[in-house]
Amino acid sequence: MSLLTDKQQEELRLALLDYLHTNGLEKTFTALQSEAGLAQYSADGKQKYSGLLEKKWTSIIRLQRKIMEQETKIGQLEEELSKAPTRRTTDTADWIPRPPHKHNLAGHRSPITRVAFHPVFSILASASEDATIKIWDYESGTFERTLKGHTKSVQDIAWDAKGGLLVSCAADLSVKLWDAQADYQCIKTLHGHDHSVSSVAFSPSGDFIISASRDRTIKVWAVDTGYCVKTFTGHLDWVRRAIVSADGRLIASCANDQTIIIWDFATGEAKTELRGHEHVVESIAFAPVAAYPYIKALAGNQQNGLSDPPPPGTHLLSCSRDKTIRLWDTTTGQQLHTFTGHDNWVRDVLAHPNGRYIFSVSDDKSLRCWDLQQSGRCARSLTDAHAHFITCMAVPPGGNVPVLATGGVDCGVRIWPCS
Secondary structure: OOOOOHHHHHHHHHHHHHHHHHOOOHHHHHHHHHHHOOOOOOOOOOOOOOOHHHHHHHHHHHHHHHHHHHHHHHHHHHHHHHHOOOOOOOOHHHOOEOOOOOEEEOOOOOOEEEEEEOOOOOEEEEEEOOOEEEEEEOOOOEEEEEEEOOOOOEEEEEEOOOOOEEEEEEOOOEEEEEEHHHOOEEEEEEEOOOOOEEEEEEOOOOOEEEEEEOOOEEEEEEOOOOOEEEEEEOOOOOEEEEEEOOOOOEEEEEEOOOEEEEEEOOOOOEEEEEEOOOOOEEEEEEOOHHHHHHHHHHHHHHHOOOOOOOOOOOEEEEEEOOOEEEEEEOOOOOEEEEEEOOOOOEEEEEEOOOOOEEEEEEOOOOEEEEEHHHOOEEEEEEOOOOOOOEEEEEOOOOOOOOEEEEEEOOOOEEEEEEO
């Protein structure tokens, strides 16, 4: 029984015919064409099967070479490991980015707006003002493919929890859904916003998409139907970002009106409004539950009365054009700490998945790491991490892979090793 489908078998035979014809092996060509009954073969070189055999053969050779190189590296590492002295296993909470960067992923023609790690594989997606999304292998630094469909700047991208779907939004007023398991085909385009869509995120269940827009609204879309099921209004200006808590209870949004609003996902009620920033709030991120012990120690008596342990979504990080990063209690609306040190707009912020560190990037071209265990001091600053403003960053979900990606106005994506 053949391992190939009928269609694959036909493509293989056509590719063999193409190879025989191209190389002048006419007798064999005629015999195979007659026996296989492939009268529809075309020799114009424009068919899908034209040159396919050579491409497959060279791909196999490249893969064999790559396997041999990896086996050699594994052997060398095993030898080094066998000679290494026994020591305590490093706590994964200890890793932070270190220079120099491992890869500079070049290919976009305009500034990078967002980077997002695949939750399972060594894949990184990048969005750009050039209206495209690019897919990379971040371990090897190789380019995989370009996704085209948006007609204006792609503002944000996000994977669902399993990595089967990628969602994107753009200044063309649309949200698009891409199927990573079907060759990244665009399977849905969602219309409903009246202005540039600046942010997208999946709910933890993967059943909903949350989008934020310059039209001042936040919308919730059903993934299966593509219909908008809820619209949240309350901001007075461009909503920059909307994110969902790990348990799916809360949505947090930030805007040009210098506020952050915490919403009840189920009811759409605005539960808390966080005020304190003195300029546009560029980005926000929920602190993981693993960070709560560090936050409790940092905040001290400001947290009296909170349940122990607090639920996901209790603490939020924000960054602003006022050059600061702020830590909030979303339940009480209290500002617990302000991180200062950047010399220009702070464009993105996130917490290390294991809780101890906060990462931030800025128009001052630096990537900074803040240590919650050490009173929130700046533990490391990578100055000139990009040649121009740094717009975004990401770490792999779960924190098990010690790597961080940044994107900038210099059109490059940089992969930073962490230790």
